[in-house]
Amino acid sequence: MSERIDVHFHTIPEFFRAATEGAGRRPAISSGLPQWSPERALEVMDRNGIATTILSISQPGVHFGDDAKARELARRCNDYVRELIDRFPRRFGAFGVVPLPDVDGACAEAVRCLDELGLDGIVLFASCGERFLGDPAFDALLDALNERAAVVFIHPALHPAVSRLQLDLPAFVLEYPFDTTRAATNLIFRGSLDRFPRIRFILAHAGGTLPYLAFRLAWSSTIDPGRLGSLGPPYVLERLRRFWYDTALASSRHVLAALHAVADPSRILFGSDWPYAPETVTRASIMPFDGESESECASRHEQYRRNALELFPRLR
Numbered sequence: 338m339s340e341r342i343d344v345h346f347h348t349i350p351e352f353f354r355a356a357t358e359g360a361g362r363r364p365a366i367s368s369g370l371p372q373w374s375p376e377r378a379l380e381v382m383d384r385n386g387i388a389t390t391i392l393s394i395s396q397p398g399v400h401f402g403d404d405a406k407a408r409e410l411a412r413r414c415n416d417y418v419r420e421l422i423d424r425f426p427r428r429f430g431a432f433g434v435v436p437l438p439d440v441d442g443a444c445a446e447a448v449r450c451l452d453e454l455g456l457d458g459i460v461l462f463a464s465c466g467e468r469f470l471g472d473p474a475f476d477a478l479l480d481a482l483n484e485r486a487a488v489v490f491i492h493p494a495l496h497p498a499v500s501r502l503q504l505d506l507p508a509f510v511l512e513y514p515f516d517t518t519r520a521a522t523n524l525i526f527r528g529s530l531d532r533f534p535r536i537r538f539i540l541a542h543a544g545g546t547l548p549y550l551a552f553r554l555a556w557s558s559t560i561d562p563g564r565l566g567s568l569g570p571p572y573v574l575e576r577l578r579r580f581w582y583d584t585a586l587a588s589s590r591h592v593l594a595a596l597h598a599v600a601d602p603s604r605i606l607f608g609s610d611w612p613y614a615p616e617t618v619t620r621a622s623i624m625p626f627d628g629e630s631e632s633e634c635a636s637r638h639e640q641y642r643r644n645a646l647e648l649f650p651r652l653r
Contacts, residue, residue, distance in 0.1 A: 341623070341638055342645035342652060343382075344490065345541060345585040345608025346390035348431075349373035350417050353394065356410050360401035371612035375421055379428060381611055385619050389427065389652055392418050393460040394434040395613060396494050407436035411446050419454045430649060432460035432490045440474065444481050451485050457649055458488030458537075463520035464496045471523030476532075483533035488648050490539045493517045509613075517545035522554060525576045526565060537648060539606065540580050543587035548595035551577060574599075581648065583608030584641070588622035590629070606648075607641040 354370050363369060382390060394414055400407035411434050418431035433450030435443035450456045459482060461470060468474055470491065482489055493516035499508050521540055524530055530538075540547070547554075554577075555570035578601045584593065585608030596605065609619040625634035646653055 340388045340642050341386055341607055342642050343387045343390040343609050344539060344606045344645060345583045345610050346392060347395045347613060348392040348418060353414060357397055362397040362401060373612055381616050385623055389430060391430040391432060391457055393432040393490055395492060398462055399434055400436050404439040404442055407439055408442045411436045415450050415454060430457040432458045434460055437465045440477055443478050447478060447481055451487055458490060460490045460492055462494035463491050463516040464494045467497060469523045470520040471527040471529045479533045483535045486535040488537045491517060491520055492541050514542055514545035517541055518547055521547055521580060525573060530576050530579055538580050540582050542585050543592055543596045544582050547577060548599045551599045581606060585610040586614060590626040603644055605641060606645050607638060
């Protein structure tokens with residue numbers, strides 16, 4: 338069996354499904370929350386040569402308007418994944434979920450996840466309400482994560498502005514990559530990567546549109562120094578290389594060529610996005626590209642594994 342490590346693999350416990358449906362919240366796909374169980378996850382992993390997955394809760398998260406209930410649901414989700422790790426220590430890891438926009442509750446739960454539960458990191462959504470990561474409102478949380486040199490998985494969310502768009506497409510098709518792009522750009526231009534240098538940020542879906550927009554971002558302060566300051570291309574491009582990137586829904590030759598031109602190749606990680614992306618997509622993401630040999634494909638995935646072990650050395 339291959340030793341792939343999948344850093345973008347979701348969990349949907351039944352109590353989480355009940356809470357989201359009870360709150361009238363839905364994921365970005367029209368069919369609703371997919372079916373999930375540890376057994377089903379392990380079967381998909383085994384069929385696709387995935388040794389270990391780092392589990393995470395996806396959009397819509399755990400906060401549906403009530404801070405106390407959000408804290409309770411986050412705590413329950415994190416205890417659940419800790420139990421899965423205890424049952425299957427070589428197969429599962431987990432990013433803890435926190436109840437943003439309740440910053441105090443998020444700080445407390447992040448500390449519990451990392452210091453008490455020993456989870457592998459924290460998942461944060463690129464946007465929360467109207468705000469994006471990098472907004473000063475979240476600095477207390479980032480400070481706690483920076484103190485612990487935490488791995489932080491940035492997953493897109495559905496920004497409220499999406500509901501006002503007259504575009505009849507599922508939000509995950511375009512809005513998810515844009516959400517991640519906005520958060521990463523905000524982290525760069527607000528100086529968050531410099532203020533919190535010990536956080537290891539993973540960007541979902543190859544960073545959204547960052548690879549394509551790298552030139553534009555790099556030269557933007559030259560065009561508008563009044564708003565963006567004196568940041569030059571070297572500053573922006575170096576900070577793009579500080580992020581880690583997963584390959585979920587981005588496993589094609591042309592996407593990865595753009596990503597390799599922008600990212601540090603030692604910071605590219607395998608991701609499948611199962612079960613929101615079905616197993617057929619998982620299978621496609623591990624197959625050789627057109628014109629790529631089996632050995633080249635195997636070498637690429639072995640590099641992804643080595644990269645993941647730098648973030649998660651316990652999996653060695």
